[in-house]
Amino acid sequence: MAERRIRVLVGKPGLDGHDRGAKIIARALRDAGFEVIYTGLHQTPEQIVSAAIQEDVDCVALSILSGAHNTLLPAVREIMKEKGASDIVLMAGGVIPEDDIPGLKAAGIAEVFTPGTSTETIVAWMRDNVTPHA
Amino acid sequence: MSLAERVLDGEIRAAARLMRDIDDRFKSAVDELKILYPHTGKAYIIGITGPPGAGKSTLVDQVVAAYRKKDLLVGVVAIDPTSPFSGGAILGDRIRMNRHADDPGVFIRSLATRGALGGLSRSTMDVLNVMDAMGLDVIVVETVGVGQDEVDIVSTAHTTVVVMVPGLGDDIQAIKAGILEIGDVFVVNKADRDGADRTARELTAMLEMKHPEAGDWMPHVIKTEAAKGLGIDELVDEFEAHHSYLKESGALQRLIQERNAKIFADTLREELFESVFSGIKESGKYQQILDGMRDRSTDPYSAVEEVMAARSFS
Ligand SMILES: Nc1nc2c(ncn2[C@@H]2O[C@H](COP(=O)(O)OP(=O)(O)O)[C@@H](O)[C@H]2O)c(=O)[nH]1
Ligand SMILES: [Mg+2]
Numbered sequence: 001m002a003e004r005r006i007r008v009l010v011g012k013p014g015l016d017g018h019d020r021g022a023k024i025i026a027r028a029l030r031d032a033g034f035e036v037i038y039t040g041l042h043q044t045p046e047q048i049v050s051a052a053i054q055e056d057v058d059c060v061a062l063s064i065l066s067g068a069h070n071t072l073l074p075a076v077r078e079i080m081k082e083k084g085a086s087d088i089v090l091m092a093g094g095v096i097p098e099d100d101i102p103g104l105k106a107a108g109i110a111e112v113f114t115p116g117t118s119t120e121t122i123v124a125w126m127r128d129n130v131t132p133h134a
Numbered sequence: 135m136s137l138a139e140r141v142l143d144g145e146i147r148a149a150a151r152l153m154r155d156i157d158d159r160f161k162s163a164v165d166e167l168k169i170l171y172p173h174t175g176k177a178y179i180i181g182i183t184g185p186p187g188a189g190k191s192t193l194v195d196q197v198v199a200a201y202r203k204k205d206l207l208v209g210v211v212a213i214d215p216t217s218p219f220s221g222g223a224i225l226g227d228r229i230r231m232n233r234h235a236d237d238p239g240v241f242i243r244s245l246a247t248r249g250a251l252g253g254l255s256r257s258t259m260d261v262l263n264v265m266d267a268m269g270l271d272v273i274v275v276e277t278v279g280v281g282q283d284e285v286d287i288v289s290t291a292h293t294t295v296v297v298m299v300p301g302l303g304d305d306i307q308a309i310k311a312g313i314l315e316i317g318d319v320f321v322v323n324k325a326d327r328d329g330a331d332r333t334a335r336e337l338t339a340m341l342e343m344k345h346p347e348a349g350d351w352m353p354h355v356i357k358t359e360a361a362k363g364l365g366i367d368e369l370v371d372e373f374e375a376h377h378s379y380l381k382e383s384g385a386l387q388r389l390i391q392e393r394n395a396k397i398f399a400d401t402l403r404e405e406l407f408e409s410v411f412s413g414i415k416e417s418g419k420y421q422q423i424l425d426g427m428r429d430r431s432t433d434p435y436s437a438v439e440e441v442m443a444a445r446s447f448s
């Protein structure tokens with residue numbers, strides 16, 4: 001029987017212009033056998049969710065360095081819900097203060113990785129927590 | 135409701151999921167495709183090929199914008215290579231097309247080659263059929279662009295576009311003859327760069343040397359600067375001219391015939407192999423054959439003949 005390959009959208013919402021971290025994650029995920037849809041910089045939450053739906057990804061991984069995580073991430077989650085796509089796992093990484101993490105998790109962000117997390121940890125988390133759509 | 139019915143109802147998530155099922159080779163996808171098939175055959179399909187970095191994705195983005203201005207619904211299938219080492223892939227063509235992401239009149243899907251050669255993925259034709267059945271008017275396919283063997287696009291698209299850039303070794307002669315055969319439209323992108331006029335001139339001269347028969351389509355060379363959206367209107371006019379030519383000359387009917395024949399042959403080949411191979415594996419015959427080949431008591435040719443003789447085809 002055919003087997004699902006996990007698809008992940010990696011992107012960077014907001015205004016800051018560094019995509020180094022996002023690219024490193026994208027490569028690590030590819031090397032772990034995932035199909036990564038890399039959408040690059042400066043997307044709105046609407047664009048991210050539409051792309052995630054069209055690409056039928058199992059997970060959206062966002063990199064945020066701009067400090068706008070408390071608005072951007074819940075906004076993405078909210079639009080996912082509106083569009084009937086809350087089965088897509090949303091996770092984030094970047095410069096995010098520990099104190100903000102519980103609030104983000106309460107808003108439906110499955111996991112938040114802070115700087116210094118190894119790509120192995122992130123890949124392992126994906127394997128454990130992202131199951132492909134039936 | 136089945137996925138196919140939901141697709142026909144205009145449900146985006148259903149279409150996206152069906153494309154996934156197709157790509158992951160779920161048996162159920164075949165049944166869905168059967169339902170969709172009568173609703174296909176309406177979309178105009180443009181294939182874009184050319185070396186990596188030539189600006190294909192940037193061009194696709196501009197072409198999408200141009201067709202949206204005409205109020206047409208547009209689909210994009212963008213193909214990137216699967217890593218032979220991990221089986222994973224980075225599909226990055228969307229980076230250039232993000233502005234269309236939340237336009238409900240545009241549907242973009244990235245596909246990984248998953249081992250297929252020829253510039254497309256195995257699922258491309260079926261994914262195009264889903265987009266066609268969704269009612270998209272124009273679908274643009276961006277091939278991998280490894281520069282070799284990108285021939286599958288010709289049997290997939292109505293109009294095949296070959297994108298080049300100035301100064302490819304400054305020697306158009308070096309361009310594989312094959313590339314001249316496959317293009318209906320040629321683009322010299324990055325026209326802002328030195329040598330664009332020369333590349334376009336040389337390319338035109340080479341195309342003229344092919345001496346098309348009277349009434350045949352004569353491919354033109356269009357210069358574009360995709361990054362700035364220059365030359366796009368001319369390019370889209372050329373697409374339309376080719377599309378009209380196909381319809382008026384009868385070439386479209388021939389193209390469709392060839393395409394149908396190819397789809398049927400591909401499907402037959404795949405299904406036959408699947409069914410015969412799994413049959414002999416289950417019966418133990420496969421192991422017998424391998425054993426026989428090991429001690430040289432049988433050879434692969436006789437073994438296949440024997441397997442085929444045990445089945446009847448009409
Ligand atoms: N100078 C110049 N660069 C361009 C032009 N069109 C695209 N590019 C750049 O070429 C690079 C590759 O473009 P992309 O569309 O990804 O190429 P692809 O690999 O063929 O899909 C990008 O950095 C584009 O911004 C152009 O007309 N002029
Ligand atoms: Mg590209």
